[in-house]
Amino acid sequence: xxxxxxxxxxxxxxxxxxxxxxxxLRAHRVLRPAVALRGNxxxxxxxxxxxxxxxxxxxxxPASLLAAPRLRFAQLTSAGYTRYxxxxxxxxxxxxxxxxxxxxxxxxxxxxxxxxxxxxxxARRLPDCCEDQHQRGWHAAERRRxxxxxxxxxxxxxxxxxxxxxxxxxxxxxxxxxLALDRAPRGDETVxxxxxxxxxxxxxxxxxxVDVLPENATTAGFLDARRLAKLQPSATxxxxxxxxxxxxxxxxxxLRSGAxxxxxxxxxxxxxxxxxHPLWDAPGCHITPHMAGGRNTEHVALVRHFLANLARxxxxxxxxxxxx
Ligand SMILES: NC(=O)c1ccc[n+]([C@@H]2O[C@H](COP(=O)([O-])OP(=O)(O)OC[C@H]3O[C@@H](n4cnc5c(N)ncnc54)[C@H](OP(=O)(O)O)[C@@H]3O)[C@@H](O)[C@H]2O)c1
Numbered sequence: 001x002x003x004x005x006x007x008x009x010x011x012x013x014x015x016x017x018x019x020x021x022x023x024x025l026r027a028h029r030v031l032r033p034a035v036a037l038r039g040n041x042x043x044x045x046x047x048x049x050x051x052x053x054x055x056x057x058x059x060x061x062p063a064s065l066l067a068a069p070r071l072r073f074a075q076l077t078s079a080g081y082t083r084y085x086x087x088x089x090x091x092x093x094x095x096x097x098x099x100x101x102x103x104x105x106x107x108x109x110x111x112x113x114x115x116x117x118x119x120x121x122x123a124r125r126l127p128d129c130c131e132d133q134h135q136r137g138w139h140a141a142e143r144r145r146x147x148x149x150x151x152x153x154x155x156x157x158x159x160x161x162x163x164x165x166x167x168x169x170x171x172x173x174x175x176x177x178x179l180a181l182d183r184a185p186r187g188d189e190t191v192x193x194x195x196x197x198x199x200x201x202x203x204x205x206x207x208x209x210v211d212v213l214p215e216n217a218t219t220a221g222f223l224d225a226r227r228l229a230k231l232q233p234s235a236t237x238x239x240x241x242x243x244x245x246x247x248x249x250x251x252x253x254x255l256r257s258g259a260x261x262x263x264x265x266x267x268x269x270x271x272x273x274x275x276x277h278p279l280w281d282a283p284g285c286h287i288t289p290h291m292a293g294g295r296n297t298e299h300v301a302l303v304r305h306f307l308a309n310l311a312r313x314x315x316x317x318x319x320x321x322x323x324x
Pocket of ligand 1: 081163213214291292
């Protein structure tokens with residue numbers, strides 16, 4: 001039996017996930033804040049309960065993680081970790097021996113499936129066919145002529161983390177060429193990795209440009225007017241990373257002028273876009289409500305991911321999805 005430790009959890013999970021978490025933490029002391037979180041997009045308030053914890057699970061505020069004297073392992077309930085991705089936090093965490101993990105593994109599968117669905121929908125002209133149906137239209141010759149195969153096409157991935165790696169696996173049977181940009185390639189990539197200098201030339205070849213960048217100091221407005229202008233008129237842009245990484249007015253202008261063929265946005269800035277925002281009805285623009293990472297088993301998967309990492313922590317093994 002492992003030693004009993006204090007585990008701070010700021011998130012209120014739905015019933016089934018809460019029961020699994022309670023069973024998994026039976027041997028430990030669970031510390032709850034006065035105000036619980038329901039989602040994973042906002043940080044929780046600072047709360048004295050974390051000061052007694054060795055482990056935290058949820059969206060604890062960064063200053064509280066550093067202030068808690070015994071804290072050694074924190075697991076976030078999100079794939080993104082913008083709040084913690086800055087040199088001061090990293091340095092302080094390193095000094096106190098705090099490991100921070102994301103839940104990228106939980107979100108990689110649904111996000112990759114979502115992207116695959118969008119890429120296939122583009123190739124098979126599904127949005128056009130749905131629109132035709134609403135209009136009682138039957139444009140067989142035109143839709144057949146517009147549909148294309150993925151084989152031989154070029155997919156450019158911005159950010160090559162958990163989602164992009166899983167998408168690469170899902171795309172394997174389609175025999176596309178994949179080019180990817182990452183901040184610090186690991187060396188085990190199975191696709192062609194690009195330097196930032198090589199990106200412009202890759203953009204000019206892209207049939208599908210997939211943005212899976214996180215939000216951080218280096219990615220704000222990364223896909224700007226200059227980079228969008230490199231794309232071919234037949235290219236489609238997909239963003240499921242963060243809205244701030246894509247220049248919205250520049251995207252809107254590119255869609256309206258026909259400089260690109262279409263865009264699929266699962267994330268926007270702000271979320272949701274205001275009702276009068278021009279992207280809502282820009283030609284070829286399809287918006288989903290930040291749901292690419294969602295699935296009906298999301299919360300149970302988050303709890304299982306945490307409990308598996310907790311077991312690794314207890315055995316002194318390397319943690320999964322460690323980001324700091
Ligand atoms: N739409 C949704 O429902 C949904 C769901 C899950 C995730 N997301 C978003 O998707 C993002 C990616 O998720 P993931 O699980 O794939 O994360 P991940 O495994 O952390 O991968 C992100 C990759 O992007 C790299 N990167 C960071 N800054 C970069 C830059 N300036 N240029 C090139 N590469 C850069 C990172 O490098 P380092 O390792 O060096 O930082 C990392 O390899 C998340 O951060 C989140 O914002 C959205």
